[in-house]
Structure formats: structure tokens, C-alpha cells
Amino acid sequence: MSVATAPARSVPRFHPWRFVRRNPTLVAGAVILILMALLAVFAPLIAGDPIRMQPAQRLRPPSAVNWLGTDSLGRDVFARTVYGARVSLMVGLTVAFLSVGIGLMIGLLAGFFRTADTIVMRFMDGLMAIPAILLAIALVSLTRASVTTVIVAIMIPEIPRVVRLVRSVVLSVREAPYVEAAVAGGAPTWKILLRHIMPSTFPPLIVQATYICASAILIEASLSFLGAGTPPDIPTWGNMVASSRLFLSRAPWTIFAPGLALALVVLAVNLVGDGLRDRLDPRLTRRM
Amino acid sequence: MLAYVIRRLFSTLLVMTMVAVFVFLLLHLSPGDPAAIIAGDNATPEAIDGIRLKLGLSDPLPVQFVRWIGHVLQGDLGVSIFSNEPVLKLVGQRLEPTLSLALTTLVVAVTLAISFGVLAAWKAGTWIDRVLMVISVVGFSVPTFVVGYLLIYLFAIELRWLPVQGYTPMNEGLDGWARNLVLPSMALGLAYIALIARITRASMLDVLSEDYIRTAKAKGVADESMLLKHALKNAGVPIVTIIGIGVALLISGVVITETVFNIPGIGRLVVDAIAKRDYPIIQGVILIFSGVYVLVNLLVDLTYTIIDPRIRY
Numbered sequence: 001m002s003v004a005t006a007p008a009r010s011v012p013r014f015h016p017w018r019f020v021r022r023n024p025t026l027v028a029g030a031v032i033l034i035l036m037a038l039l040a041v042f043a044p045l046i047a048g049d050p051i052r053m054q055p056a057q058r059l060r061p062p063s064a065v066n067w068l069g070t071d072s073l074g075r076d077v078f079a080r081t082v083y084g085a086r087v088s089l090m091v092g093l094t095v096a097f098l099s100v101g102i103g104l105m106i107g108l109l110a111g112f113f114r115t116a117d118t119i120v121m122r123f124m125d126g127l128m129a130i131p132a133i134l135l136a137i138a139l140v141s142l143t144r145a146s147v148t149t150v151i152v153a154i155m156i157p158e159i160p161r162v163v164r165l166v167r168s169v170v171l172s173v174r175e176a177p178y179v180e181a182a183v184a185g186g187a188p189t190w191k192i193l194l195r196h197i198m199p200s201t202f203p204p205l206i207v208q209a210t211y212i213c214a215s216a217i218l219i220e221a222s223l224s225f226l227g228a229g230t231p232p233d234i235p236t237w238g239n240m241v242a243s244s245r246l247f248l249s250r251a252p253w254t255i256f257a258p259g260l261a262l263a264l265v266v267l268a269v270n271l272v273g274d275g276l277r278d279r280l281d282p283r284l285t286r287r288m
Numbered sequence: 289m290l291a292y293v294i295r296r297l298f299s300t301l302l303v304m305t306m307v308a309v310f311v312f313l314l315l316h317l318s319p320g321d322p323a324a325i326i327a328g329d330n331a332t333p334e335a336i337d338g339i340r341l342k343l344g345l346s347d348p349l350p351v352q353f354v355r356w357i358g359h360v361l362q363g364d365l366g367v368s369i370f371s372n373e374p375v376l377k378l379v380g381q382r383l384e385p386t387l388s389l390a391l392t393t394l395v396v397a398v399t400l401a402i403s404f405g406v407l408a409a410w411k412a413g414t415w416i417d418r419v420l421m422v423i424s425v426v427g428f429s430v431p432t433f434v435v436g437y438l439l440i441y442l443f444a445i446e447l448r449w450l451p452v453q454g455y456t457p458m459n460e461g462l463d464g465w466a467r468n469l470v471l472p473s474m475a476l477g478l479a480y481i482a483l484i485a486r487i488t489r490a491s492m493l494d495v496l497s498e499d500y501i502r503t504a505k506a507k508g509v510a511d512e513s514m515l516l517k518h519a520l521k522n523a524g525v526p527i528v529t530i531i532g533i534g535v536a537l538l539i540s541g542v543v544i545t546e547t548v549f550n551i552p553g554i555g556r557l558v559v560d561a562i563a564k565r566d567y568p569i570i571q572g573v574i575l576i577f578s579g580v581y582v583l584v585n586l587l588v589d590l591t592y593t594i595i596d597p598r599i600r601y
Contacts, residue, residue, distance in 0.1 A: 126306020130578045133540035138314050138570050141562050225433050228562045249445045259434035267429035
């Protein structure tokens with residue numbers, strides 16, 4: 001069978017405007033996220049020093065010099081908000097990537113090897129019964145606070161959710177005729193798992209990854225806010241709100257600038273998730 | 289049915305055992321000497337030895353686990369390192385504010401969320417549906433503490449309708465108690481409402497496309513009766529499931545809401561314990577909260593047969 005005789009597959013032309021019109025949530029979320037990511041990456045070019053304290057300039061309202069005002073130590077709120085995007089986005093992406101990767105491996109093995117399944121799933125059930133923020137608080141309070149600790153602490157409660165999803169897909173696919181054919185054809189187990197089963201888990205996993213990203217950003221901010229997260233000297237949105245708590249009535253901008261940035265990013269990630277779900281899982285389209 | 293209940297109870301017990309093992313191992317699997325971690329950075333060797341002795345940390349792990357789980361089963365969750373009070377007593381003292389907040393929020397949020405969900409499904413595709421679903425996505429994205437401070441700023445500082453923060457015990461008057469709970473409940477409930485409303489809408493839409501609903505409509509059954517009697521009851525199982533799963537949101541949210549509104553409940557107990565590295569309190573509260581979560585979901589599973597008599601185990 002030569003390439004020349006194969007009928008040319010007609011690839012539909014990509015119409016950007018039609019794509020935008022058909023996927024408004026996906027595009028809106030993606031645009032906000034890209035803008036935020038650019039802000040985070042180019043923070044040193046856009047904003048001033050987020051750490052420099054100017055006690056004489058405490059709690060100044062937004063002005064031409066300090067676009068979003070200053071906080072109780074005279075630090076520029078705009079600079080801190082821009083730099084805060086770095087930690088939030090980094091934690092969100094890392095947690096989503098790692099927990100999906102680890103959960104995918106465990107889920108594939110648990111779904112395929114029935115003996116491992118019972119033990120692994122009972123362990124996962126136990127982990128899932130512990131509310132995520134509490135588990136993270138316990139993990140962080142036992143180690144020295146650092147961004148790495150926070151990432152690991154948020155990841156651990158997310159992994160079981162991925163494992164469950166992957167396992168359910170594996171269980172539904174492993175009896176499919178094409179997998180049986182591969183087994184009968186003598187394909188090695190690893191090849192069956194990676195080549196024939198794993199690809200079916202991708203569409204739901206991509207959607208799940210966005211929701212994990214959103215939840216990781218929220219949990220990181222909550223941990224920092226509670227004083228069990230990123231060390232207070234690093235500007236994060238949670239830390240900013242925590243250190244400004246007492247100044248809500250005098251300087252509301254110190255709380256609402258990071259708060260709204262946080263809400264906007266999580267909203268954008270959720271919009272991307274909803275948009276991807278509508279595209280990748282047509283069964284649910286226009287339902288949820 | 290009985291066999292199902294017994295099987296379900298057994299698996300609940302298994303999950304709780306796993307939770308206990310995990311909560312126990314947390315302290316021992318973390319890098320470093322647990323006694324030194326609990327003692328903090330500036331502890332003297334004597335203080336570290338004192339803690340090791342007090343918590344029995346030099347025994348082999350299985351011995352420690354059996355002793356610990358034995359105490360837990362007798363209702364002994366250990367002693368706070370900082371105040372030397374039993375953890376269970378400290379939790380008991382903080383129970384009323386947390387229960388008031390959580391139960392009020394649960395009842396109000398579930399009522400509102402199901403109404404919103406039913407309304408959105410009934411008016412699917414109209415502006416009412418769109419507005420409700422946009423609010424629901426936003427409600428799910430704004431962190432609890434930001435909602436809390438927004439509410440305080442609007443309703444307590446600017447409009448002065450409600451107290452800024454704090455808690456009034458029930459026996460000092462229901463009026464003050466209720467006024468202090470309005471804003472915290474709204475902050476705590478928003479994400480929960482958003483979650484349940486979305487699932488209610490989806491589940492109702494599934495049911496509303498069924499033939500028997502069309503038959504009911506053709507027979508001229510009134511809208512309210514059709515929605516509530518014919519549809520909602522059949523859409524109930526996923527809704528009740530998400531109410532149970534969503535309790536995790538309430539539990540995590542309680543910790544944050546109590547910090548924002550300065551409510552002296554169990555959540556504040558944990559947050560204060562973080563700063564003091566009072567590990568027995570953190571451990572005890574995790575165990576209690578996880579237990580509540582597991583029990584709620586056991587109850588949810590058992591209600592399936594009541595909601596939908598077709599389900600027989």
C-alpha cells in the first residue's frame with residue numbers, strides 16, 4: 001500500500017472567527033490566561049520592586065505613582081499583584097501537570113492489574129476522605145514552609161481524583177474488541193497499556209487537569225492566607241490578603257487588588273475547562 | 289437492603305481505618321525528627337526530649353499506632369502541646385460556633401441551590417438560565433476569603449447593616465446570633481450553592497427530556513407540580529450525591545470563613561495550632577472532620593433508596 005494511492009483526506013480549513021464564535025468560553029478564558037501569563041513572565045519589565053518598603057508612603061490610595069496604592073508597609077500593591085501571578089500560575093500548572101502524570105500511572109496500573117486495584121483504591125478512598133485544605137495544612141505545618149512543600153501538599157489530595165478517573169476509563173476500555181485483539185496478537189502488556197489504553201484517558205484527563213489547576217491556585221492562596229503556605233516574604237495573592245487583613249476599612253485596595261486578580265485567574269481556568277469539556281465530551285455539551 | 293447496609297458500613301469502617309493510618313503516618317513520614325518539628329526551630333534538646341517522651345515517639349511505629357488508635361477509639365485524641373488540655377475538650381468548647389455556621393449554611397445553601405438549579409433547567413436557554421449559570425461559574429471561582437472581605441466591606445463597613453465580625457452564642461439571644469451568621473454563611477455557602485445548582489440543572493435537564501414528562505405536560509399537569517413532583521424527585525440521586533461530596537467544600541471553607549470573620553470555632557482552633565505547631569490539635573481535627581465527611585456520605589448513600597424506590601440493593 002503506497003502513499004500515493006491513499007485517498008487524500010480532506011482537512012477542513014480552520015476559520016478563526018468561527019472557532020471563537022463556537023467556543024466563546026474557551027477563547028475568553030484562554031485570552032485572560034495568556035495575558036496573565038505574559039504579566040507574570042515580564043513582571044520585572046512591567047512593575048516596580050514588589051519588596052521595597054517605604055514606611056513614609058503607607059496605605060496610600062491608588063494614584064499615578066502607585067497604580068493600585070500601597071500596603072501597610074508602603075510596598076507597591078500593583079507590583080506585588082503582578083509578581084503574585086508568578087507563584088499562582090506556577091503552582092497551578094505544576095500541580096496540574098504532576099498530579100495528572102502520577103495519577104495516570106497509578107490509575108493505569110490499578111485499572112489493568114486487578115490484584116493491585118483493591119489495595120490501591122482503598123488507599124485512595126482514605127486519602128479522598130480527608131478535606132484537601134486540611135491535609136495540605138497538616139503537610140505544610142510538618143515541614144519548613146517553601147513553594148515546593150506547598151506544591152507537594154496540594155498535589156497529594158488531588159492524585160486520588162485522577163486515579164479514579166483514569167481507572168474508570170481503563171475499566172471501560174480494557175474489554176473493548178481492539179484491546180482484546182492486541183492481547184490476542186501477543187502485544188506486550190506495557191505496549192497495550194501505553195499504546196492502546198492510555199490514549200482513551202486523554203480527553204477527560206485534559207479537562208480534569210484544568211479543574212485541578214483552578215483548585216490548586218485556590219488552595220495555594222487559601223494556605224498562604226491561613227499562614228500555612230508560601231513563606232510570607234514572597235509576594236503571593238494569599239500572603240497579600242493575609243498581611244492586609246487589619247486594613248480592610250482604611251485601605252480596601254490592599255485586599256481587593258490581589259483578591260480580584262485571584263478570582264479572575266481561577267475564573268479563566270474554569271472557563272477554559274468548561275470550554276474544553278464542551279469540545280472533548282460532546283455528550284455533556286450545553287448541559288452543565 | 290440489609291446486606292447492602294452492612295456492606296456499606298464495612299467499607300465506611302475500612303475508609304476510616306485508612307484515614308486513621310494516614311493521619312498517623314503524616315507525622316512520621318515527614319522528613320526530620322517529629323519531636324524536633326513539633327518543638328519548633330529554637331527548641332533546646334531537653335524540650336525535644338520532653339516532647340518525644342510525652343508522645344511516646346521512641347517506640348516502634350506499629351506499637352505507637354496501636355496505642356494511638358486505642359486511645360482514639362476511647363475518645364482520647366491526645367493533649368495539646370501548648371495548653372496541655374485534651375484535644376477533645378478544646379474541640380468541644382469550639383463546637384457551637386462551627387456547628388451553627390456549618391448547619392445554617394448547609395440548610396440555606398441547599399434550599400437556594402436546588403431552587404436556582406430547577407429554575408435554570410425550567411427556563412433553559414433563556415436569560416434567567418444564562419444569568420444563573422454565569423453567577424454559578426463566578427461563585428465557584430472567587431475564593432471564600434475574598435467573598436468574605438467583599439461582604440464585610442459592603443454590608444458591614446459601607447452600609448453598616450450587619451456586624452463586621454465575631455460570634456454571639458445562641459444563649460445570649462437568637463437575634464445577635466443570627467445577625468453574626470448572615471455574612472459568614474453567605475461567604476461559606478457561595479461555592480457550595482454554585483456546585484449544587486450546576487448539578488441540579490444538569491440532572492433536571494436530563495429528566496425533563498424524558499417521555500413521561502412530555503406525557504405529563506400533554507395531560508395538562510401544572511408546571512410547578514410537573515417540576516417538583518415528576519421531575520425533581522427523579523433527578524434527585526445525583527443532586528443528593530453532590531450535596532454529600534460538597535460537604536468537603538464546607539469543611540475546608542469553615543477553616544477560612546472562621547478566620548475571616550473571627551469566629552472562635554474549630555477552624556480557628558486549627559489555624560491557631562498551625563502558628564504554634566500544636567500538632568496533636570491539627571491531627572485530631574483532621575480525624576474528626578474526615579469522620580464527619582465519611583459519615584455524611586454514608587448517610588447520602590443510604591438515602592438513595594428513599595429518593596428512588598427503584599434502587600434496590
